[in-house]
Structure formats: structure tokens, C-alpha cells
Amino acid sequence: MVTEVNTGTGVIVVAAGRGTRMGSKESKQYLMLQDKPIVIHTLEVFDRHPLITEIILVTGAQDVERCLSWIHEFGMTKKIKVIAGGAERQHSVYQGLLHMNSPWVLVHDGVRPFVTQQQVTSCYEAAVQHGAAVLAVPVKDTVKQVDGQGWVTATPDRRSLWAIQTPQAFRRSELIQAHEVAEEEGFIGTDDSMLIERLGVQVMVVEGGYANIKITTPEDLDYAEFIRMKKELKGEGIK
Numbered sequence: 001m002v003t004e005v006n007t008g009t010g011v012i013v014v015a016a017g018r019g020t021r022m023g024s025k026e027s028k029q030y031l032m033l034q035d036k037p038i039v040i041h042t043l044e045v046f047d048r049h050p051l052i053t054e055i056i057l058v059t060g061a062q063d064v065e066r067c068l069s070w071i072h073e074f075g076m077t078k079k080i081k082v083i084a085g086g087a088e089r090q091h092s093v094y095q096g097l098l099h100m101n102s103p104w105v106l107v108h109d110g111v112r113p114f115v116t117q118q119q120v121t122s123c124y125e126a127a128v129q130h131g132a133a134v135l136a137v138p139v140k141d142t143v144k145q146v147d148g149q150g151w152v153t154a155t156p157d158r159r160s161l162w163a164i165q166t167p168q169a170f171r172r173s174e175l176i177q178a179h180e181v182a183e184e185e186g187f188i189g190t191d192d193s194m195l196i197e198r199l200g201v202q203v204m205v206v207e208g209g210y211a212n213i214k215i216t217t218p219e220d221l222d223y224a225e226f227i228r229m230k231k232e233l234k235g236e237g238i239k
């Protein structure tokens, strides 16, 4: 339940990566899934979401124009700002923050097109209630810690392990501070929660879904097609 008066919620969709692990000529966020580039499917979730009042898409500088033209072509209803990102994901998020006005901000990977409207709502509501929230799923495998020579050094209790997803939701002012402290200290994190945690802010985990995959390597593309087909069969379209 939302306990704080809200005057707007923005989302930063980061899509300025090179997709090294995908290894495709085209950056993975622009590969076609069904009839649209992956990043357009992702944007549509937020474009249709009633809580989202501000959308900032962060792309490579060379991709701003084609993204604007897709946004027009696919008939997005909200005004979406498209800006250029930075060398690391973290830098791209920070660029987005500099263009954001809303007091609450969600950060989402452009290559997670299967996030649902309900997951976005749950993450946002948990952030407003608890201060910061991330979507995640319980880890299904047994996870081992392994040293540089390949020896197992520990087996953490799986019950405390969650695989972190996006969106992640924060107070904008706090996230800006977290990014600026990280930058000053030369710290690069793989998600925004890590930066917020370093400020001592507690982050609530909200159960996401196993289908909210990040399209990272080629086999994820096959799985993405499969998820899309299953959703279509269930009459859910891509969402």
C-alpha cells in the first residue's frame, strides 16, 4: 500500500550498452522480437503504465535518432526523452537522472522486455513504502563460491540468495547522491541497488518473475521468442 503522496514517477530505461556477450553485429536492444526492436517492447510496458509520468530512454549517441523515429513509428502515447548514455551502465543511469524530474525513479534494463505491469506497480509501491525496492527471484540452483584455481570455497545457503532483476525503484535525490558518492570513490556497481546499499539505505526485495529475463547471450534470444509465443497463446500479446 502506498503511504506517501506522490507527485510523479519516472523511469530510466537504459539501452546504451554494446551487447558484447550477445556477439551480434547489431546491438542486442535493437534486435527484432516479433515485429519490433526489443527496446520498443520494453518501452511499451512503461508507456502503457498508469503510474509512469516520465520516461527517459538512454541510448548510444549514434542511436538517438533511430530510437526517436521508432518511438514515433510505434505510436507511443507519452513524451519519451531520448538521451545519450555513458561508458558503463552506471554512467548511463546517471545521465538519465540528470534529465529526470520525478521524485521517485525506476531504473529498468532496455533488454528486459517481459516485465509486467503488475511487477512495475509492486516494485514502485514497495519503494514508496520502504524507501527503496528491487525486483528479484529466488535462486533455483545450488550456488558455490569458487576460488581462482577452481576450488569450491563455500556453499551459501540458497534460501538467502535472490537473482536481482529490474526495475529497481528509489527516491531520485537518494539515487543521485548514491551515484555521486560511487563516482567520487571510483566504485562501479552492476546495479543501482549496490550504490544505494553503500549509502546504508535498506532495500526491499519484491518477488519478480522468472520470465523477466535480461536478454544477454544468444540462447536468451531463443528463450525470448518462446516466452513471447507462450504469452501470445495465452492471449497476453507480448505483455
Ligand SMILES: Nc1ccn([C@@H]2O[C@H](COP(=O)(O)OP(=O)(O)OP(=O)(O)O)[C@@H](O)[C@H]2O)c(=O)n1
Residues within 6 Å of the ligand: 014, 015, 016, 017, 018, 019, 020, 021, 022, 029, 058, 085, 086, 087, 088, 089, 090, 092, 093, 109, 110, 111, 214, 215, 216
Ligand atoms: N554503458 C552502458 C552499458 C549497459 N547499458 C544497458 O544496461 C542494460 C543491462 O546491461 P547488459 O545486459 O550488461 O548490456 P550490455 O552492456 O549491452 O551487454 P554486455 O555486458 O554483454 O556488453 C542494457 O539494457 C544495456 O543497454 C547502458 O545503458 N549503458
Ligand SMILES: C[C@](O)(CO)[C@H](O)COP(=O)(O)O
Residues within 6 Å of the ligand: 089, 109, 163, 164, 165, 166, 190, 191, 192, 214, 216
Ligand atoms: C541490473 C541487472 O540487470 C540486475 O540483474 C544486472 O545487474 C545488470 O548487470 P550486467 O552485469 O550488466 O548483466
